Amino acid sequence: MNKIIEIQVPDVGSFKDIPIIDILVKPGDVIEQEATLVTLESDKATMDIPSSQAGTVKEIKVNVGDKVSEGSILLMLEISESSTATNTRSSESNKISMPVAPPPPEITDIKTEILVLGAGPGGYTAAFRAADLGKKVTLVERHASLGGVCLNVGCIPSKTLLHISHIISEAADVEKHGVTFSAPNIQLEKIVAWKESVVKKLTDGLAVLAKRRKVETITGNAQFISPHTVQVDTSEGLKTVRFEQAIIAAGSRPTQIPGFPHDDPHVMDSTDALALQDVPQKLLIIGGGIIGLEMATVYHALGSQITIAEFTDSLIPAADKDIVKPLHKRLEKRYDNIYLNTKVTGINPQAEGLQVSFEGGKAPDAPVLFDKVLVAVGRQPNGLRIGAENAGIQVNEQGFITVDKQQRTNVEHIFAIGDVVGNPMLAHKAVHEGKVAAEVVAGHKSYFDAKTIPSVAYTDPELAWMGITETEAKAQGIAYEKGSFPWAASGRSLSLGRDEGVTKLLFDRESKQLIGAGIVGPNAGELIAEAVLGYELGADVQDLGLTIHPHPTLSETLGFAAELAEGTITDLFAPRRKPW
Numbered sequence: 001m002n003k004i005i006e007i008q009v010p011d012v013g014s015f016k017d018i019p020i021i022d023i024l025v026k027p028g029d030v031i032e033q034e035a036t037l038v039t040l041e042s043d044k045a046t047m048d049i050p051s052s053q054a055g056t057v058k059e060i061k062v063n064v065g066d067k068v069s070e071g072s073i074l075l076m077l078e079i080s081e082s083s084t085a086t087n088t089r090s091s092e093s094n095k096i097s098m099p100v101a102p103p104p105p106e107i108t109d110i111k112t113e114i115l116v117l118g119a120g121p122g123g124y125t126a127a128f129r130a131a132d133l134g135k136k137v138t139l140v141e142r143h144a145s146l147g148g149v150c151l152n153v154g155c156i157p158s159k160t161l162l163h164i165s166h167i168i169s170e171a172a173d174v175e176k177h178g179v180t181f182s183a184p185n186i187q188l189e190k191i192v193a194w195k196e197s198v199v200k201k202l203t204d205g206l207a208v209l210a211k212r213r214k215v216e217t218i219t220g221n222a223q224f225i226s227p228h229t230v231q232v233d234t235s236e237g238l239k240t241v242r243f244e245q246a247i248i249a250a251g252s253r254p255t256q257i258p259g260f261p262h263d264d265p266h267v268m269d270s271t272d273a274l275a276l277q278d279v280p281q282k283l284l285i286i287g288g289g290i291i292g293l294e295m296a297t298v299y300h301a302l303g304s305q306i307t308i309a310e311f312t313d314s315l316i317p318a319a320d321k322d323i324v325k326p327l328h329k330r331l332e333k334r335y336d337n338i339y340l341n342t343k344v345t346g347i348n349p350q351a352e353g354l355q356v357s358f359e360g361g362k363a364p365d366a367p368v369l370f371d372k373v374l375v376a377v378g379r380q381p382n383g384l385r386i387g388a389e390n391a392g393i394q395v396n397e398q399g400f401i402t403v404d405k406q407q408r409t410n411v412e413h414i415f416a417i418g419d420v421v422g423n424p425m426l427a428h429k430a431v432h433e434g435k436v437a438a439e440v441v442a443g444h445k446s447y448f449d450a451k452t453i454p455s456v457a458y459t460d461p462e463l464a465w466m467g468i469t470e471t472e473a474k475a476q477g478i479a480y481e482k483g484s485f486p487w488a489a490s491g492r493s494l495s496l497g498r499d500e501g502v503t504k505l506l507f508d509r510e511s512k513q514l515i516g517a518g519i520v521g522p523n524a525g526e527l528i529a530e531a532v533l534g535y536e537l538g539a540d541v542q543d544l545g546l547t548i549h550p551h552p553t554l555s556e557t558l559g560f561a562a563e564l565a566e567g568t569i570t571d572l573f574a575p576r577r578k579p580w
């Protein structure tokens with residue numbers, strides 16, 4: 001004999017008045033025990049409510065949009081007496097209170113189409129693009145604010161502080177031209193507050209953009225526990241997110257040197273340095289790369305005496321030496337020491353400061369005392385810190401995840417972008433990879449096929465390069481012609497009181513197309529964009545030389561460099577070269 005029973009909402013923990021977003025059965029359906037009946041969604045979680053009995057649905061008692069709590073009747077189910085008899089969990093009164101409450105992870109279960117792990121420039125871009133393409137996206141970030149390293153402790157705070165340092169050094173530079181300012185009065189708290197307000201404006205803006213796109217954000221540390229699940233450790237407890245596809249954008253962290261006292265408050269990484277707790281009198285920066293030199297620029301302007309120790313034979317080793325030279329010359333005059341080919345072998349904390357030992361180059365043999373040390377020797381990808389092995393994702397020993405041109409990992413439905421997939425670790429690379437991954441998960445045939453990823457050091461002077469460097473062209477035996485225009489012949493550069501800049505363009509000897517550019521001088525970071533566009537569009541030497549650049553601007557130096565390569569320049573006396 002059959003009978004009709006009520007199916008109610010089981011124990012759903014502390015959740016109350018949860019809206020029904022989907023009803024998955026209708027009258028007449030024959031359902032199995034545990035079949036999903038309805039889906040509920042609160043602002044914190046999505047829950048599937050299963051049936052406690054097998055049977056035939058007779059009547060649905062709720063509608064989509066209704067709010068339900070534990071005990072609310074969902075539907076009437078016809079079951080056979082025998083199944084009731086065997087089901088010891090059903091109640092005497094035929095009211096089905098849920099036999100056993102689903103285990104806690106089920107309750108906090110969130111189901112999503114696209115999980116994005118990490119909300120840096122790569123992650124938030126991927127999340128927003130995927131949402132714009134119609135996907136249901138969940139973005140997990142362990143920090144309360146979105147934006148990752150770049151917005152919170154990287155690109156944006158560093159450029160905000162560099163703006164201040166540029167004003168200080170420009171004010172000092174103009175003294176020789178007859179304008180004298182009194183020494184700056186540095187109010188560190190106000191500078192820090194301004195930097196933080198810039199960061200907050202941007203990160204708050206991202207939160208608004210996420211909300212408007214209905215991207216669900218979860219704050220907590222995420223670890224893969226299977227190929228389709230991550231567990232997120234949130235302030236409200238563990239949450240499990242089940243996803244169809246995932247995009248990993250877990251980024252990177254500062255590299256530490258084994259044996260160095262990184263826990264000592266006087267030993268800083270870039271995040272500590274940007275916090276700007278004080279202005280140390282004597283600051284050693286280990287690493288003459290972009291981040292080290294940008295922080296040197298900031299602290300020098302605020303009053304620190306700077307020493308740089310660089311392991312290789314050049315500052316910014318990735319750029320051509322002729323482009324680095326003007327920067328080196330200017331810094332040499334301002335900083336206490338620049339030790340090249342030098343290894344820091346030990347940091348010994350003492351009461352009076354940090355005693356640092358060096359090896360190689362022209363560094364002193366005896367240890368030297370510094371008030372603070374900034375370790376800026378690169379960044380480590382976070383690929384080994386996300387439980388990738390539980391999803392079967394291949395991660396190399398360094399922590400990089402290997403991806404193809406569609407940003408796909410070795411696991412078909414999991415993608416990775418940004419710092420965690422390789423060098424160069426730059427925000428604009430992460431952003432473009434994020435868009436590709438989002439488009440691919442949404443079914444588009446997108447590929448990452450940028451010809452070049454430009455690099456910029458926002459030092460003083462700035463340094464920027466793209467495409468192939470001259471060093472690489474020589475090493476690879478590429479036949480090239482170059483135009484290297486000295487800014488001493490640029491009216492605009494001289495009017496800024498600066499003449500050390502250089503704009504160098506490299507052209508393929510056969511096709512005459514632009515293949516590389518290196519620029520040093522104020523605003524080099526803005527100027528490189530023209531070269532990047534020219535390279536992407538396949539511009540040749542005439543395209544650049546015959547393009548009318550506004551006068552007097554620094555952008556003219558690109559046109560002049562092309563004219564120089566072609567032999568058509570009149571702003572310099574450059575002996576006519578053989579046609580090429």
Ligand SMILES: Cc1cc2nc3c(=O)[nH]c(=O)nc-3n(C[C@H](O)[C@H](O)[C@H](O)COP(=O)(O)OP(=O)(O)OC[C@H]3O[C@@H](n4cnc5c(N)ncnc54)[C@H](O)[C@@H]3O)c2cc1C
Nearest residue numbers: 118120122142148149150154155222251418419425426427
């Ligand atoms: C001082 C400094 C200055 C810089 N300046 C520039 C610049 O001028 N221009 C430029 O292009 N680049 C710059 N960079 C580099 C730039 O910040 C990075 O390339 C960029 O942030 C990488 O973006 P991403 O999305 O790959 O990762 P990230 O920005 O590193 O973001 C990754 C996010 O993932 C989160 N995350 C990681 N693991 C988990 C987990 N298990 N669970 C939850 N969340 C997790 C992290 O908290 C982080 O928010 C700078 C970096 C530094 C340190």
